[in-house]
Amino acid sequence: MRVPPGVSSEDFSSALTQFENAIGKEWVFTSEADLDLYRDSYSPYWHEKEDRVASAAVAPDSIEQVQKIVRIANTYKIPLWTISTGRNLAYGATSPAMSGSVVLDLKRMNRILEVNDKNHYALVEPGVSYFDLYRYIQEHQLNVWIDPPDPGWGSPVGNSLERGGGRTPMRDHFASVCGMEVVLANGDIVRTGMGALPGSKTWQQYKYGFGPYLDGMFSQSNFGVVTKMGVWLMPAPDAYRDGTVMVPRHDDLIPFIETISCLMDSDILRGTMMLESPLLDYRVAQGGTAFDMPGGPSAEEMERIGREKNLPYWSAELRFWGAPRVIDAQWQYVKEKFSVIPGSTFKDGRYYRFPTQIKETAADLLVALGIPNLSVFGLIQNADGHLGFSPIIPMSGETIFEALKVYGELYAELGISPRNQFTALPWSYYPRALLLLFGVSIYHDVEKNRRSREIFKRLVEVSAQHGWGEYRTHVAFMDRVADIYSYNNHALHRVHETLKDALDPNGILSPGKSGIWPKRLRQFKA
Numbered sequence: 001m002r003v004p005p006g007v008s009s010e011d012f013s014s015a016l017t018q019f020e021n022a023i024g025k026e027w028v029f030t031s032e033a034d035l036d037l038y039r040d041s042y043s044p045y046w047h048e049k050e051d052r053v054a055s056a057a058v059a060p061d062s063i064e065q066v067q068k069i070v071r072i073a074n075t076y077k078i079p080l081w082t083i084s085t086g087r088n089l090a091y092g093a094t095s096p097a098m099s100g101s102v103v104l105d106l107k108r109m110n111r112i113l114e115v116n117d118k119n120h121y122a123l124v125e126p127g128v129s130y131f132d133l134y135r136y137i138q139e140h141q142l143n144v145w146i147d148p149p150d151p152g153w154g155s156p157v158g159n160s161l162e163r164g165g166g167r168t169p170m171r172d173h174f175a176s177v178c179g180m181e182v183v184l185a186n187g188d189i190v191r192t193g194m195g196a197l198p199g200s201k202t203w204q205q206y207k208y209g210f211g212p213y214l215d216g217m218f219s220q221s222n223f224g225v226v227t228k229m230g231v232w233l234m235p236a237p238d239a240y241r242d243g244t245v246m247v248p249r250h251d252d253l254i255p256f257i258e259t260i261s262c263l264m265d266s267d268i269l270r271g272t273m274m275l276e277s278p279l280l281d282y283r284v285a286q287g288g289t290a291f292d293m294p295g296g297p298s299a300e301e302m303e304r305i306g307r308e309k310n311l312p313y314w315s316a317e318l319r320f321w322g323a324p325r326v327i328d329a330q331w332q333y334v335k336e337k338f339s340v341i342p343g344s345t346f347k348d349g350r351y352y353r354f355p356t357q358i359k360e361t362a363a364d365l366l367v368a369l370g371i372p373n374l375s376v377f378g379l380i381q382n383a384d385g386h387l388g389f390s391p392i393i394p395m396s397g398e399t400i401f402e403a404l405k406v407y408g409e410l411y412a413e414l415g416i417s418p419r420n421q422f423t424a425l426p427w428s429y430y431p432r433a434l435l436l437l438f439g440v441s442i443y444h445d446v447e448k449n450r451r452s453r454e455i456f457k458r459l460v461e462v463s464a465q466h467g468w469g470e471y472r473t474h475v476a477f478m479d480r481v482a483d484i485y486s487y488n489n490h491a492l493h494r495v496h497e498t499l500k501d502a503l504d505p506n507g508i509l510s511p512g513k514s515g516i517w518p519k520r521l522r523q524f525k526a
């Protein structure tokens with residue numbers, strides 16, 4: 001039997017018996033076969049002693065059962081690792097930050113409590129997946145869209161708490177959260193925002209309630225177990241269209257991104273923009289990389305190839321949702337704005353008026369149409385998995401040039417090919433900043449993973465030297481990433497730990513989450 005750190009086998013056995021009494025024997029998992037399902041199949045410590053493995057898992061189906069579990073955990077000082085549907089792949093999946101934690105698996109709490117298509121929101125439990133919510137809306141013919149991530153598994157609760165993103169105008173998932181119900185470490189139940197007002201009629205319509213706004217505290221944190229969440233949805237649009245903007249020269253990227261930024265901040269461009277480069281794609285297809293490796297071709301040489309092959313340097317597919325005459329005018333206006341860049345060209349894309357039967361299978365389009373799917377897994381090549389490396393960078397062409405050079409030099413220094421990194425170019429998951437999303441390859445091979453971890457650590461370190469920090473990270477690297485947010489001698493981290501010790505004095509909730517350790521377990525900080 002695996003036992004949580006600092007807990008005797010006798011105490012752990014007693015706790016397991018009490019868990020069984022509280023939620024039923026069949027929902028307490030201790031066998032190796034069951035616990036293997038809570039391993040991270042993309043673990044950077046695959047089959048090494050540092051791999052994060054659970055000592056047991058418990059799956060309650062009600063808030064009362066969650067309260068009972070939390071109280072038992074307090075009695076025996078059992079660390080619990082909360083998950084919703086546990087699809088956090090590339091960031092740890094179902095595995096805890098501290099080995100030996102008991103996974104508190106909320107997948108059975110999967111009730112869709114309300115979907116309102118007049119004020120456009122849903123109230124859901126943690127085990128409700130994006131597929132569940134999508135199907136429910138379809139079956140009830142409700143006039144709202146969800147915003148799934150790609151891949152579209154996972155849950156609105158888990159993904160929003162991790163501050164994940166999608167592609168529609170509701171892409172910033174945490175920004176769409178409105179009202180939570182949370183079980184605290186002491187078993188108390190808190191409703192945030194208007195939910196604190198008994199009989200409130202606006203829990204899912206007005207986020208802030210009265211007094212300090214606490215919802216952010218429960219995201220990427222270990223301060224509570226979220227048992228209900230309000231999520232804003234998008235009114236089902238009348239139509240969708242997309243179009244591609246292309247510019248020919250290297251330096252065109254600077255006005256290109258400035259224009260995107262202005263249009264986005266003016267609410268004319270909505271949804272996620274993925275920067276693309278047909279010319280750099282060509283270079284990759286020829287065996288090169290999209291990064292600027294030392295000794296690689298100059299911008300002028302690339303531009304010459306672009307002219308020869310008729311390939312634009314930069315492009316982006318822009319998307320529009322709404323009434324046809326509005327989105328037509330938006331696309332027209334966008335074209336006018338980009339036309340000031342000499343040589344810019346445009347291509348009309350797909351156009352749908354709803355309701356319609358979508359025959360397309362392109363994964364990115366489905367996600368942009370609010371349809372969850374799993375096609376993105378086709379991206380993984382030559383590896384058994386990947387670690388998500390995802391720094392936030394400024395929305396500027398100059399920074400993108402800098403990033404291509406910085407990471408190109410880093411890969412050269414490490415002596416590895418950056419070919420299998422998904423994309424070198426950023427996305428706009430969030431308003432006003434860009435996100436880079438690299439996948440550092442993971443293997444079922446100890447030596448190769450040692451190398452991948454070194455690469456990952458260097459990526460974090462070098463990014464921080466440029467003022468770029470990750471938005472989210474794998475459980476094995478939470479301490480390291482938390483460490484770079486070190487302004488004023490780690491003042492933010494000290495606040496996190498002060499809150500942790502006040503709210504969870506026995507340190508039972510998700511020790512190590514986001515680098516936050518309770519006092520009694522701080523020796524486990526990496």
Ligand code: ADP
Nearest residue numbers: 083084085086087088126154155158159225226
């Ligand atoms: P998803 O349901 O989208 O697959 P996960 O269940 O993998 O998301 O959750 C991602 C992370 O978010 C977890 O590792 C955990 O740290 C945190 N988390 C998930 N659900 C909850 C919850 N209900 N309360 C508090 N934290 C949670």
